[in-house]
Amino acid sequence: NAGVMQNPRHLVRRRGQEARLRCSPMKGHSHVYWYRQLPEEGLKFMVYLQKENIIDESGMPKERFSAEFPKEGPSILRIQQVVRGDSAAYFCASSRRQKEKLFFGSGTQLSVL
Amino acid sequence: SQQGEEDPQALSIQEGENATMNCSYKTSINNLQWYRQNSGRGLVHLILIRSNEREKHSGRLRVTLDTSKKSSSLLITASRAADTASYFCATEGDSNYQLIWGAGTKLIIKP
Secondary structure, eight states: OOOOEEEOSEEEEOTTOOEEEEEEOOTTOOEEEEEEEOTTSOEEEEEEEETTEEEEOTTSOSSSEEEEOOSSSOEEEEEOSOOGGGOEEEEEEEESSTTSOOEEOOOEEEEEO | OOOOEEEOSEEEEETTSOEEEEEEOSSOOSEEEEEEEOTTSOEEEEEEEETTOSEEEETTEEEEEETTTTEEEEEEOSOOGGGOEEEEEEEEOSSOSSOEEOOOEEEEEEO
């Protein structure tokens, strides 16, 4: 049973470009969470999705950031017109049901030049 | 917002010693979870303790919860070099969809 898969592992973008981060949850998991982590800091919640629905996006900036979890395929976190401050590790986690323990992917390290 | 606060921020001990990390939180909770993160990796769930539990064990891990003081501790006994990692507590409340995370304790086990 494969774990949570995130790709790419590392992503380098220039300012103004778009970043697309992908997350495939564990088999049987329909709840996906995206987190952002800066060095030496804890996780900051961004968005919580179930299949085809955004449940809570209170941690996600209103501009430039969007997330989706389509019926088929991985969840996508999309950052448009990236700025240097977007550089961080972005982690995806999934769970079978709401409020169950989370299984994390290995993260995508986004570097904005 | 972050409500969990771990202390110490960093802890360095000799292999074989016990390591204790603490977590304090502000609001009422349904449960509190501890996770481990190895450098550059995702988090791994260690243990969950519910609000009506006071102590829980899992292998070399012992977690306590004091809801009156809004605090929890994680004890790792007989530490090993492989325990070197950052440890985070996360709390789940009644209405949150999200876990609330602390900033973590960085644990270094010296061989």
